[in-house]
Amino acid sequence: xxxxxxxxxxxxxxxxxCRNLARKSGLEVLAADRDEAPLKRLAxxxxxxxxxxxxxxxxxxxxxxxxxxxxxxxxxxxxxxLVSKAKLGWxxxxxxxxxxxxxxxxxxxxxGCASAFADAPVARTRxxxxxxxxxxxxxxxxxxxxxxxxxxxxxASEVTYCGDAGSGQAVKILNNMILFQTGVALAEALAxxxxxxxxxxxxxxxxxxxxxxxxxxxxxxxKAMLPGAFPERAFSVEYALKDLSYAIQMAEERxxxxxxxxxxxxxxxxxxxxxxxxxxxxxxxxxxxxATGK
Numbered sequence: 001x002x003x004x005x006x007x008x009x010x011x012x013x014x015x016x017x018c019r020n021l022a023r024k025s026g027l028e029v030l031a032a033d034r035d036e037a038p039l040k041r042l043a044x045x046x047x048x049x050x051x052x053x054x055x056x057x058x059x060x061x062x063x064x065x066x067x068x069x070x071x072x073x074x075x076x077x078x079x080x081x082l083v084s085k086a087k088l089g090w091x092x093x094x095x096x097x098x099x100x101x102x103x104x105x106x107x108x109x110x111x112g113c114a115s116a117f118a119d120a121p122v123a124r125t126r127x128x129x130x131x132x133x134x135x136x137x138x139x140x141x142x143x144x145x146x147x148x149x150x151x152x153x154x155x156a157s158e159v160t161y162c163g164d165a166g167s168g169q170a171v172k173i174l175n176n177m178i179l180f181q182t183g184v185a186l187a188e189a190l191a192x193x194x195x196x197x198x199x200x201x202x203x204x205x206x207x208x209x210x211x212x213x214x215x216x217x218x219x220x221x222x223k224a225m226l227p228g229a230f231p232e233r234a235f236s237v238e239y240a241l242k243d244l245s246y247a248i249q250m251a252e253e254r255x256x257x258x259x260x261x262x263x264x265x266x267x268x269x270x271x272x273x274x275x276x277x278x279x280x281x282x283x284x285x286x287x288x289x290x291a292t293g294k
Contacts, residue, residue, distance in 0.1 A: 006055030006062040007031045008075060010038040012233060013122065014065030016129040017155045022047045024154035030055050056085040062092050068242050069098035076106055083109045090115035093148055097121045097173065099246050100166040103139060107165035116144045119165060120152060121172035126234060133157040139168030177247035180240060181260045182216040184267060187285040190225055191292060200226050220282045230283035240281035241268050
């Protein structure tokens with residue numbers, strides 16, 4: 001078996017990640033996806049289209065970039081899934097955002113097959129995926145992390161070892177929870193400012209000069225909320241609700257109040273009800289505007 005990397009899921013984030021992996025790793029990359037369009041685009045970078053069976057037969061390292069835990073579970077634990085095909089020396093890396101409990105289960109399942117598993121969810125925007133400047137948080141053994149870090153750095157400028165299996169997911173999920181709550185604060189501030197006749201552009205530009213400055217302000221606030229740009233080919237309200245549900249589940253499992261997360265969920269659910277479920281998640285601004293009749 002030669003050094004080949006399998007990449008399962010080349011959607012909004014997976015396609016540019018797979019492209020950077022193919023360009024920078026020096027290894028042959030085989031990719032699988034239900035949609036043929038990104039596979040055709042990736043062919044220009046030497047990525048070969050393959051079935052799951054072909055990836056399992058030819059690759060020792062397999063990466064997953066899927067919508068969520070349901071899809072990861074199906075690919076790994078479903079009938080004919082990766083666990084049933086696992087071989088001695090495999091390394092499976094889940095770049096998706098999935099529940100902690102699933103990451104820990106998969107670690108145990110693959111370990112039982114003499115294979116390694118790491119949860120390595122990614123943060124930052126699609127543009128960061130294109131630029132190869134993602135932040136990746138990794139859970140698993142230190143030995144596995146040391147081995148896969150060079151591959152992850154083909155796609156990311158920040159790669160952080162967070163601890164045992166599930167730790168990468170925990171940190172990523174909480175990162176998103178904080179981001180979404182910051183987004184609500186920005187949306188509320190923008191709506192209040194406009195209601196009082198204050199120019200939103202003046203508000204946000206001034207906030208960048210003070211203690212309210214943040215990544216969310218400069219990106220989700222100034223580039224999405226301010227101009228009202230909420231494209232569908234971005235991280236949608238539906239995906240945000242999925243990640244937020246994982247955070248709330250984490251809190252409930254340990255009896256920790258998550259009142260801010262509950263507020264975000266309520267606003268995002270309202271945005272979805274208003275027909276914005278597939279739009280970029282800062283569109284939750286419209287749920288606030290709807291409540292004020294604006």
